[in-house]
Amino acid sequence: MDERQLLFKAQEGDIESFENVIVSYQNYIYNVIYRIVGNKEDALDLTQETFIKVFVNIKKFKGKSEFKTWLYRIAVNTSLDFMRKRKGVEEQLHNISDFKTPEDIFDDKMTRDIIMSELNKLKNDYKIAIILRDIEGLTYSEIAEITNSNIGTVKSRISRARSALKENLKKIPGFINIFDERRQL
Template sequence: MPVTANVIDAEQVFDQELRLIEAAKGGDKQAYQKLYQRYIGMVYSLCLRLMGDRALAEDASQEVFIQLWRKLGNYRGDSKFSTWLHSVTSNIAISYLRKQRGWLQRMFNIEESVAVNYVADESCDQVDLDSYIQRLPERARVVFVLHAVEGYRHEEIAEITNMAVGSSKAQFHRAKQLLREWMGDE
C-alpha cells in the first residue's frame, strides 16, 4: 500500500501546484511567492552552472522570476511546470549572459576566461565537479551544462546559443577534455 500512498501524494502535490499556477496567472502574489520559494533553488543552481559566477547567477535568477511573472500565462500545462521553467530559465540565463559587458570578448577569447572563472577551495580534498565546471571557458561551460547536466541535444543548444551544431559538439568535447585533464591533476 505504500506505493499507492506515494501516487496519491504525488497527485496531490501536482494538483496543488496547478492551483498555485492558476492563482498566480490570475495575479495572486501569494501564490506566485509560493512558486518562487518552491523553485528558486532550481533556478539559481541552473543559472550558477551556466554563468559560473555567483553574482551573475543571482542577477539572472532575479531576471528569471521577473520574466516568469510576465510569461506565466504562456504555461499551458503540456509538460511539468518544472520542465517548462527549466527551459525558460535556460533561455533567460543565456540571454542575460550575452548582455553582460565583454561577452563577445569572453566568447572568443576562451583561454583568458579560464583563469577568471576558477575559484578554488583549497580546504576541500574531494573532487568538486561544480568548481571544475565553473572553471571552464564560458562557451564550453554553457554547452557542457546544457548537454551533460540538463540533457539538451546539440541541435537545441545550437538554437539556444546561436552557434552551429558542430560548434556545440566541439565545445562539449573541449569541456570534457579540460575536465578530464583537471580532474586527473587532482
C-alpha cells in the same frame, strides 16, 4: 493546495499563490543559473529576472509541459542571453565541503575551477546539456524540452561534451594524476 491549483490562481493574478509556487523553485533555479554564469551576484540578479519573466508570462503557460520544465527553459534562456552579452568570463564553483582538511578543500576547489574553466570552453549547447544532465540531474526528455531539441540531439550533445571535456582535461599537465593519487589513498 497543490501546485496546479496555485498555478491556476497565480495565472488569475493571485500574488500570494505565485509566491508560493516560486518559493519551491527558487533554489533550483538559482543553482542552474549559477552553474551557467559562475558568479553569485549575477546568478542572484538573473534568478530575479527569471522570476519577473515568469510572472509577466505566467498566463502563457498552458500546462503542455511540467511547470518545472517551462521554468527551467526561461532560466536557461535568460542565462544564455546574459552569457552572449558577457563573453569570456571565468566560472568558479563555491566550496560545498564542510568536513575536509584545508588541503582537500584546496584540491577540490582547484579541480572544480579547472573543470568549470574547461566546461566554459565548450559550445553553449554542450555546456547547457552537461549542466542540466550531470549537475542538475534532469532527464533527457526534460533537457530536450528545455532546450527545444529532440532527445537524440540531447544525447549526442551530452556524449560529445563529455568526450571533449575529457580530452581537454587530459591535456592539462598533472590534472589526471590528481584523480590517480586519490584512488591510491
